[in-house]
Each structure stands twice: as structure tokens, then as C-alpha cells.
Amino acid sequence: MxxxxxxxxxxxxxxxxxxxxxxxxxxxxxxxxxxxxxxxxxxxxxxxxxxxxxxxxxxxxxxxxxxxxxxxxxxxxxxxxxxxxMGQRWTIDKVRWKVGASGLPLGALQRIAQLDEGIPMEMGRLVDAQERIAAWAQSHGYATVHTGLIAYELDTLGQSQGRSATLEVEIDPWNPAGMPWMSDIRDTLALLPRPHPLVRMGQVRWNGETPGPNTEQANLRPDVWRHAVDVAPGESFKPEKLSRAYRGLTILNMFSRVNVAQSLRWDTAAQEREVGLPGAVVMDVDFLVEPKETHDIAVELDFIRNDARYGPQLGITMLRHNARRWGGENAWFAGFGYVAVAPFANFNREGLLNSGEWSLSWRRTRVGIPPISLDKLLPSAAPKTAIEFGWDREIWPEFTRSQIHAKHDFSFTENPSRGSVVHISLIDVSLVNLSNRSVGFVDWLEDQENPLVVARFNNHATLGSSVSWERRWTVGSWEGGWEVQASWAGGLAQTFATRRGPSSWTFDDETGAWMVVEGVPVVQYGRGLLGFHGGKATRWHRLRRAFNVRLGMAQAGKNTPSLPLEQSFFTGGANGIRGWTIRALGPGNLEGSALASAVQGVGDIRVDLQHEWRFLADESWQPAWFVDAGNVWLHGKDAPEGTRWKDGKWNSIALSTGLGLRYDLEFFVARIDAGLRLHDPSAPTGSRWLGQGGLKGAIHLGLGLPF
Incomplete structure (x- = not known):
């Protein structure tokens, strides 16, 4: 077995x-x-x-x-x-079909059912075949067919020696006499069993009322309603269209309740004669919705856990649903967080109040992608456009980072069954200012031997765009997802300023970058990130394997000496190479004594390779054993010695292993991981491997699984 x-x-x-x-x-x-x-x-x-x-x-x-x-x-x-x-397993020796009276095509049923001679006699396989047959019939307009009309009979007599049986599949015809909605027909002969009829759409109602051509349902624009509910009277009945309509209404995020009521009806006013009777079977649909209040307010506690910052954030959001009748919403957000580069990193008198993060933003969303007409967009694509303006202020121990940003982006679903979603930011503008620089930080910058380090902490403006694509995948028993991100900035703006800008515009004397205002150049860069993760259950059902691959690369432009800090790559921490804290690993083989030539933990190339064995101890507790490998690197001729891949190659790969414990509180997963360094590329040669020096590692707290 x-x-x-x-x-x-x-x-x-x-x-x-x-x-x-x-x-x-x-x-x-x-x-x-x-x-x-x-x-x-x-x-x-x-x-x-x-x-x-x-x-x-x-x-x-x-x-x-x-x-x-x-x-x-x-x-x-x-x-x-x-x-x-066990004994011998029974198989199906012959398959007989009795479907003539139902009016359904035999060839299509045999192809859909997949009940071939010689297959094991599994009840689950037979039930699946029932459901496939009923789903196929309804998707082709035979709405009166359901699994209760599909019967099996297994004949095991006379064949018990070979442990085989004959399977008979019978699909009952349509029985009008058993339909309550056929009670108006008094002719008993007309109510005899007949082939199943092809059903058409009947009345389409909204909360019990039949809308007119210009009626606004739930205060929605008519074109938004037609886009979300692509159903019209008289067309062939397609269950998948009603399912898409249901999803389209729920995506609007303006209804507290959505229900699609369906009822069959015999329409005697129909012109055709269906299955020998005057009239036709139609499906009446009533979309029952309950709109949300026009305004809403929410208070939430979130947990920031990106590559550079870590900590709780308390926020308040005020919503205006169905803004301007486009099925979207206006959202005003204000939040404050206590964040740091690692848990408890600033629990001291000097750093306790130097780890705040404030955020203010306004965001408007709507259905569709202007200027494309909604009639030309598929409802299943869930097209959505957003405009956002915001201000963020991060207080680091060394400086205060303020940012003003504006974005105009849209998204659509390329393949709903695979969760394939595309996000495109046409305009992504930001202005970053570093102020309140500490004396120690200023002295550190002045002592830097590499001007590329100083450039990472300059004030700057970003004028760019980005695109991302995420999708789920399944291969055998493995399942997971992948994501591709690409962003670019500054190139078009720099070219326009150089060739078409007025003479009053200024440029940096050293780099030639366009200065938006005094001391604020436009940065140029290109950045890409690929993420690929998956998992599978092992033969021991309590043990599950999971992996994660993250590859990133960025390149500064011609007039930008080095990438800004927020566009660089980091690793370590609760979601990176867990033998190190955030921004404590790399770049490359950089040693602590060489920190005057590069910024520790900051690179232009990133590689993370992670693998976990997760053991389901019970419904809540999940111990894990993990192995992580990777690092960040710099590249280019001006990169310091030892920070590039070619300098150390495989010797610059960091390797760690460790144990984790996760607890499922039903509404979130609490996690603690302890990582031990197996190979430390930043240590001196001869003491990099475990056993060649003292034990080193890191402990991480987190919410949710790492991947």
C-alpha cells in the first residue's frame, strides 16, 4: 500500500x-x-x-x-x-450508458466522465464523474440536470472471482410533472418525461425590481453595472456568467452582502416550442445586494516587516465607498509605528524615541482603466485604477527620512484560475529628504573613502514607473507562486531636461543630473526582482517542505553615482538569511574593518535561497528546521574590493541554519526563528566556517510565515 x-x-x-x-x-x-x-x-x-x-x-x-x-x-x-x-482490489470491467431519453450527447458525456474500462472501483472517482457531468450539462445550458439525476448501478454477480464489476450509468430525463413551476400546465400528457431543455435567461432583476436601460443600480454608473453584471435576458443560460457577475459585484467592495437568486420558470410567451411544448424554460435571476454605509472608519494594528524596518504600526483609515459612483472608494490613512532594524534594537534611552514612523496618505480607486471603455474590458479581469498621494516620515537613530510621493497605477487579472495579476504604475513620483542628521552620522559620512557611499544618503527626487506580475503555479504535488517586479526612473526626465528644458534649469556640476530644486537631483536607476516559492506535503502527512528563491539586481543610471538607500537590496532579518540581523550581512566578503568603503548590509545584487521543513505538531504548533543561503553584492568598476561577486565567488555565499517555532492564533501566526551561522563570508579567512571560531547567529520575531 x-x-x-x-x-x-x-x-x-x-x-x-x-x-x-x-x-x-x-x-x-x-x-x-x-x-x-x-x-x-x-x-x-x-x-x-x-x-x-x-x-x-x-x-x-x-x-x-x-x-x-x-x-x-x-x-x-x-x-x-x-x-x-486488504484482499484484491475491485475494478470496473465494462461501462454501459443509458442516456438516450435525457437528450444529452453520449460522446461528450463519455469524454467528460472519464470512466474507462479497467479503472479501480473508487467511490470518489464515481462522485467526481457525477459532478463533472452535471457541471458540463449546466455550462451548456441544460440547467435542469443535476447530480441527483445521475445514477450508478454496479453488477458484481458472476464476476466475483476476478474481482471486477460492470458499471451502468443512467441519466434520467427531464420530468416536468415534478417541477413546481410547471403547475400551470394542466395537460397530463404534456407533463410526461422529456429530454432536458436548453434554458435561456429570463428576467434580470435588482433587489426584486426590473431595471430600465438608464436605471442606476445601487447608485452605480450604468456602464459600471453592465461591466460587473454581464447578463442579459434572452441569452443562453451560462452558470459561469452568473459566477463572474457575483465576483464582479464583490470586487466593487461597496456591498456588505451579495447574493444571486436563481429560479426556473416556464415562459409561455416565448416564441419557440421547447421539447415539444409551447414556450420555453427560462432562468430568472435576482441580484440581491445590501450597500455599505457611504462612510466608514477602521482602526487597525499592523506589523511592518520589510527588508529594512521592523515593528508594529497603529493606523486609522476613513473610507468613502462608491466614490463618484465608480464602484471604488476614497481612503484617508494616518498611522504611527514603532519600528527598528530588528526587534528590541533601540530599547535604550538614546534610541527609544528615535524609531518612529508616521504616514499620511489619500488614495482613490475606481473600476476600469481610463481611457479604455469599460465595455472593452472583461469583467473577469477585475480592472482597477488608483491614484495616491502620501507623506511618510521615518526617524532613524542616525537621521530623519521624509518622503512625499504620488502614484497613478492600475491592475488587472490576466488569468483568474491561476491568480495571475498584473500591476502597472504609470507614474511614480517621490521627493526624499534626509534631515536631523546626527553628529556621529555626519562624521561617519565625512570619513568615507568611497564617494558612492555618500551618494546613497543624498536628498533626491524620483520620476519613474514600475510593473509587477504575480501568479500561482502547480506541478504535481508541488504548489506555490512567483512574482516578477521591474522598476525604472529618471532616464526620460533627464533626457527631457537636457534636450528640451529651459535655460533656467540647473544641473549638478559633478554628475550632470538635473536638479529639480537646489540640492535635489533626479536619480536614475533600473531595478528588477524575481521571487519564486512553493511547498508540498511529504509522505508523512505532518511534515511539509517549503522553499523560497529571491533574486534581485539594480543598476544606477549614467548621472547617478549609486542607488538611493530605499532602492538598494538588503538581506538578513526575519525574512532573509536568518543567521544575521537586518543589514548585518554583506556586501560580499566585506569585513567590519572595511566599513569606510561601503555600507554594511546594502547591495545592488541580492540572492536568497531558503528551504524549510515544517512539522505540524498539532492544530496550532508548528516547529520548523530551515537552511538559508545568499548575500548581497555590489557591482561595477567603482565597487570596493571584496564587495563584488567576482571577488569572492562561492566564498561570498552566506550560509545559516536554525530552528523555528510558529503558533497559529487563528487570526495570525506568531513566529520565532533562531539562526546559526554555518559560513560567514564577512569573517576573516580561516574563521568563516562553523567550528573555526565562536558561535554566532540571530533570533527573530515575526508575524506570518517567512514565505
Missing amino acids: ESERLATWLSFLPMKPSTRGLHWGWTAKGKERKAKMRQWPSESAARRNAAALELRLHQEGWLDAKVQPRWIHPKRSTTLILDVT
């Missing part, structure tokens, strides 16, 4: 021992575990598990299987053994 299949069956057992490790009894899961512990072990639990497994085996085709329970008591513990006698 396949161990993976056995693990799946064991998961269906009704009685299992609960983990006697740590758990919180005041949670719902903790109370459930305590209740299970009181019922284990017992003869009742043994009999129930044996009966459940035997039933499962019968459903999978082992009709002769027997399961006997017994208890053993090794080393003061109690273990339930289920002795299984």
Missing part, C-alpha cells in the same frame, strides 16, 4: 490522540484537544477508527478489506494498532 495514500486515510480517522505538549486551554483549539485527550485511549475509540478505515478501504475499491484494532503498551505509552487485511 502506498504510504502517502495511507497517510491520507489516517487523516480521516475520527479519533486521534491529541498532542500533550503546550497548548492554551482558553482557545477553541485548546478546548477541543482537551476533550479528545479524555476520550483516548478507549475501546470505543479503537472500534470507531477501525470501522472508519474499513469503510474508507471499501470506498477505494478494496471490498474484501477487514480491519481489526488492538492496543499495545510500549514504554508506559499506549498505541493503537489497526491490522488491515
Whole structure:
């Protein structure tokens, strides 16, 4: 028997021992575990598990299987053994179809059902075939077909020696007499069973009312309504169109409740004669929605955990739903966070108040992508446009970073079944100012031997664009997702200023960069990031493997000496190479004594390779063992020695391993990871590997899984 299949069956057992490790009894899961512990072990639990497994085996085709329970008591513990006698697995020898009276095409049904001769006699396979047949029939307009009309009969008599059976598939015809909506027809002969009719759309209502051509439903613009609800009377009934309409209404985010009520009706006023009767079967649809209040307010506690900052943020959001009747919303946000480069990094008198982050923003969203007409956009694409203005202020121990930004972007779904979404920022403008520089920070900048380091901390303006594409993937038992990001800035603005700008515009004497205002040049760069992650359950159902690959590269432009700090790459921390804290690794083989030539932990190239084994101890606790590898590097002829990939190559790869513990609180996952450095590329040669020096590592707190 396949161990993976056995693990799946064991998961269906009704009685299992609960983990006697740590758990919180005041949670719902903790109370459930305590209740299970009181019922284990017992003869009742043994009999129930044996009966459940035997039933499962019968459903999978082992009709002769027997399961006997017994208890053993090794080393003061109690273990339930289920002795299984499998026997020979039954198969389907012949398949017979009786579908003529239903009016459905036999060839299409055989192709959809996939019930071939010689397949195992699995009940799950038969149920799946029922659902596929019913779904295919309804998607082709046969709305009166459902799984209850699809019956199986297995003939095992006379063939028990070979453990094979004959399967008969029968689809009942349409029975008008059993339909309440056919009660107006008094002719009993007309109500005899007939082939299933092709159904068309009947009345399309909105909260019980039939709208006119210019009626505004729920205060939506008519073109927004037509885009979200692409359903019209008289067209063929397609369940997937109603599903898309439901998704289209929920995406608007302006309704607290959305329901699509469907009811079949015999329309005697129809011109055609359907299946020999005057009239036709139609599907009436009523979209029942309950709009949200026009204004809303929300208070939320979030957790900032990006590559450079870490900590809680308290925010308040004021919403105006259905702004200007476009199905979007206006959002005003104000937030404050206590953030740092690592947990507890600034718990001292000097740094306690030097780790704040303030944010103010206004964002407006709407359905569609102007100037493209909504009629030309598919509802399934969920097109959305947003405009945002904001101000951010980050207080670091060394300086205060303020930023004003404006964005105009749009998004659409390229493939809903794969979660393939494209985001495009046509305009991304920002102005960054570093002020309140500490004396120590200013002295550190003046001591730098490399002018590229100083350039990372200049005031600057960004005029650029970006695009990203994310998508889910499945290969065998593996599943995950990938994301591609690309951004660029400054090139077009610099070219325009140089060739077409008025004579009053100024340029930097050293770099030639266009100065938007005095001391604020326009930066030029190109930046790309690729993320790829996935996971799968192992044959031992409690153990799961997961991996993450992150590759990034950025290049400063002709008139920009080096990348601004916010466009650079970092690693380490709770989501990077976990043997190091944030911005404590790299670039390359950079040693602590060479920090005058580069910024520690900041690079133009990033590689993260991560792998985890996650063990599901119980419904809440999840220990993990992880291995991380990677680093950040600089590139270019002006990069200091030892910071480039070609300088150290494989010796510049950082390697760490460690253990983690996660607890699922149902509304979020709390996580602690402890990483140990196996190979430290920043250590002196001869003391880089574990065992060649003292033990070094890092402990990280986080919310959610790392990938």
C-alpha cells in the first residue's frame, strides 16, 4: 500500500490522540484537544477508527478489506494498532450508458466522465464523474440536470472471482410533472418525461425590481453595472456568467452582502416550442445586494516587516465607498509605528524615541482603466485604477527620512484560475529628504573613502514607473507562486531636461543630473526582482517542505553615482538569511574593518535561497528546521574590493541554519526563528566556517510565515 495514500486515510480517522505538549486551554483549539485527550485511549475509540478505515478501504475499491484494532503498551505509552487485511482490489470491467431519453450527447458525456474500462472501483472517482457531468450539462445550458439525476448501478454477480464489476450509468430525463413551476400546465400528457431543455435567461432583476436601460443600480454608473453584471435576458443560460457577475459585484467592495437568486420558470410567451411544448424554460435571476454605509472608519494594528524596518504600526483609515459612483472608494490613512532594524534594537534611552514612523496618505480607486471603455474590458479581469498621494516620515537613530510621493497605477487579472495579476504604475513620483542628521552620522559620512557611499544618503527626487506580475503555479504535488517586479526612473526626465528644458534649469556640476530644486537631483536607476516559492506535503502527512528563491539586481543610471538607500537590496532579518540581523550581512566578503568603503548590509545584487521543513505538531504548533543561503553584492568598476561577486565567488555565499517555532492564533501566526551561522563570508579567512571560531547567529520575531 502506498504510504502517502495511507497517510491520507489516517487523516480521516475520527479519533486521534491529541498532542500533550503546550497548548492554551482558553482557545477553541485548546478546548477541543482537551476533550479528545479524555476520550483516548478507549475501546470505543479503537472500534470507531477501525470501522472508519474499513469503510474508507471499501470506498477505494478494496471490498474484501477487514480491519481489526488492538492496543499495545510500549514504554508506559499506549498505541493503537489497526491490522488491515486488504484482499484484491475491485475494478470496473465494462461501462454501459443509458442516456438516450435525457437528450444529452453520449460522446461528450463519455469524454467528460472519464470512466474507462479497467479503472479501480473508487467511490470518489464515481462522485467526481457525477459532478463533472452535471457541471458540463449546466455550462451548456441544460440547467435542469443535476447530480441527483445521475445514477450508478454496479453488477458484481458472476464476476466475483476476478474481482471486477460492470458499471451502468443512467441519466434520467427531464420530468416536468415534478417541477413546481410547471403547475400551470394542466395537460397530463404534456407533463410526461422529456429530454432536458436548453434554458435561456429570463428576467434580470435588482433587489426584486426590473431595471430600465438608464436605471442606476445601487447608485452605480450604468456602464459600471453592465461591466460587473454581464447578463442579459434572452441569452443562453451560462452558470459561469452568473459566477463572474457575483465576483464582479464583490470586487466593487461597496456591498456588505451579495447574493444571486436563481429560479426556473416556464415562459409561455416565448416564441419557440421547447421539447415539444409551447414556450420555453427560462432562468430568472435576482441580484440581491445590501450597500455599505457611504462612510466608514477602521482602526487597525499592523506589523511592518520589510527588508529594512521592523515593528508594529497603529493606523486609522476613513473610507468613502462608491466614490463618484465608480464602484471604488476614497481612503484617508494616518498611522504611527514603532519600528527598528530588528526587534528590541533601540530599547535604550538614546534610541527609544528615535524609531518612529508616521504616514499620511489619500488614495482613490475606481473600476476600469481610463481611457479604455469599460465595455472593452472583461469583467473577469477585475480592472482597477488608483491614484495616491502620501507623506511618510521615518526617524532613524542616525537621521530623519521624509518622503512625499504620488502614484497613478492600475491592475488587472490576466488569468483568474491561476491568480495571475498584473500591476502597472504609470507614474511614480517621490521627493526624499534626509534631515536631523546626527553628529556621529555626519562624521561617519565625512570619513568615507568611497564617494558612492555618500551618494546613497543624498536628498533626491524620483520620476519613474514600475510593473509587477504575480501568479500561482502547480506541478504535481508541488504548489506555490512567483512574482516578477521591474522598476525604472529618471532616464526620460533627464533626457527631457537636457534636450528640451529651459535655460533656467540647473544641473549638478559633478554628475550632470538635473536638479529639480537646489540640492535635489533626479536619480536614475533600473531595478528588477524575481521571487519564486512553493511547498508540498511529504509522505508523512505532518511534515511539509517549503522553499523560497529571491533574486534581485539594480543598476544606477549614467548621472547617478549609486542607488538611493530605499532602492538598494538588503538581506538578513526575519525574512532573509536568518543567521544575521537586518543589514548585518554583506556586501560580499566585506569585513567590519572595511566599513569606510561601503555600507554594511546594502547591495545592488541580492540572492536568497531558503528551504524549510515544517512539522505540524498539532492544530496550532508548528516547529520548523530551515537552511538559508545568499548575500548581497555590489557591482561595477567603482565597487570596493571584496564587495563584488567576482571577488569572492562561492566564498561570498552566506550560509545559516536554525530552528523555528510558529503558533497559529487563528487570526495570525506568531513566529520565532533562531539562526546559526554555518559560513560567514564577512569573517576573516580561516574563521568563516562553523567550528573555526565562536558561535554566532540571530533570533527573530515575526508575524506570518517567512514565505
